[in-house]
Amino acid sequence: MAYGAGLVRWLGDPKIGKHLLRDEGEVVVDEVTHHWFAYLRPGFEAAIAMVLLVWSWFVSVQVAWFLIVVASALLVHAAWGALAVLRDHFVITNMRVFRVHGVLSQSLATMPLSRILDISVKKPLHGRLLGFGHFCFESAAQEQGLRDIRYVGRPDERDLAIQRVVQRAGLRGPRVPN
Known part of the structure; x- marks a missing residue:
């Protein structure tokens, strides 16, 4: 059983670490894999x-x-x-968000935090019941490879994590107390 779990872990690992800007101080805030519903x-x-x-x-x-x-x-x-679902990872770092996906060939779509204008979280009824949603990123660019991220588990928590990182980076201006 341990061999099978190790094989699945190895096959599903898109090697996120090689895409990080470690010398610039980039660290992973959250690495998001798909909700189990995507495997149905x-x-x-x-x-x-x-x-x-x-x-x-x-x-x-x-x-x-x-x-x-x-x-x-x-x-x-x-x-x-x-395997395509398993290898599709969405990563939130302190500098950007990016998505790595693909089975034989690998695609990387990156968006700096400063380019994120709006994040829509869509939760269909079954998603609300089962705990998943879909992200839709809006940026100044018309089309980008990071527009739709589907079947994100705990979408409200992930949205708050992105908002926190953007706020800490100082990209939205200071908070105004009520």
């Missing part, structure tokens, strides 16, 4: 594949090969989807 689609595909595999035992050979091929394709697609 790959899990559902894997369950359908298992049903097809079991069903292939009870049909003729002419039909069974087709079911096995379809089940294998579904299992590969489900594994790929789960």
Whole structure:
């Protein structure tokens, strides 16, 4: 069991440390992985594949090969989807926010804290019940690779963490007491 957990940890690690500006004093405030709800689609595909595999035992050979091929394709697609979710990390540092994602090739989208104009937190009904939401970042740029971050667990806490970091960086001006 420990070997399997280690393998999953190794496969899902996008190596965030190599993207940090350590010599500039950048430190990670929060590293966000997806909420478990993001794994439902790959899990559902894997369950359908298992049903097809079991069903292939009870049909003729002419039909069974087709079911096995379809089940294998579904299992590969489900594994790929789960790995894509596992390797998608959103990181909040004291200088910027960035997202690292990708399975074979890796993409990095970065936004300095000073460019964040607005953060919208969208929580659909099922997200409110299960504890996740979606972030939508607005910046001065029209399009950026960091616009939508979906299936963020504890979105209100993460939003407050970003607001705290922005405030501590002095990018929003001093607080005015009421």
